[in-house]
Amino acid sequence: MPTEYLSVKSKEGLAIPLLAATIIFVVVFFTLCxxxxxxxxxxxxxxxxxxxxxxxxxxxxxxxxxxxxHS
Structure with a gap:
């Protein structure tokens, strides 16, 4: 039964969405602060x-x- 790990190519594909999500989180966090x-x-x-x-x-x-x- 083969296990499905993320390949190197798909891990690199996650970098941009992860960066975008981090930027959005930081902006929202500091705006709320x-x-x-x-x-x-x-x-x-x-x-x-x-x-x-x-x-x-x-x-x-x-x-x-x-x-x-004096009341």
């Missing part, structure tokens, strides 16, 4: 803005409280 970094930056910016708004609201609330009120 950049998208994740952008999303993380957007989340941090949104969190920082929310904290600033909260601090401003708290300071306005504190400024609007009557001086003798």
């Amino acid at each position: 950049r998208a994740a970094d952008r999303q993380e930056l957007a989340d941090k910016t949104q969190t920082t803005q929310a904290q600033q708004v909260e601090q401003e609201a708290q300071s306005l609330y504190d400024a609007a409280k009557p001086r003798g009120d």
Whole structure:
């Protein structure tokens, strides 16, 4: 029963598709990494803005409280 191994010729034929698949994988991988970094930056910016708004609201609330009120 003969075993079917890849011949030298067919192994060379796999080089170009393998190279193309590797290039596509690398491009997709780094594109997804950049998208994740952008999303993380957007989340941090949104969190920082929310904290600033909260601090401003708290300071306005504190400024609007009557001086003798300790509640």
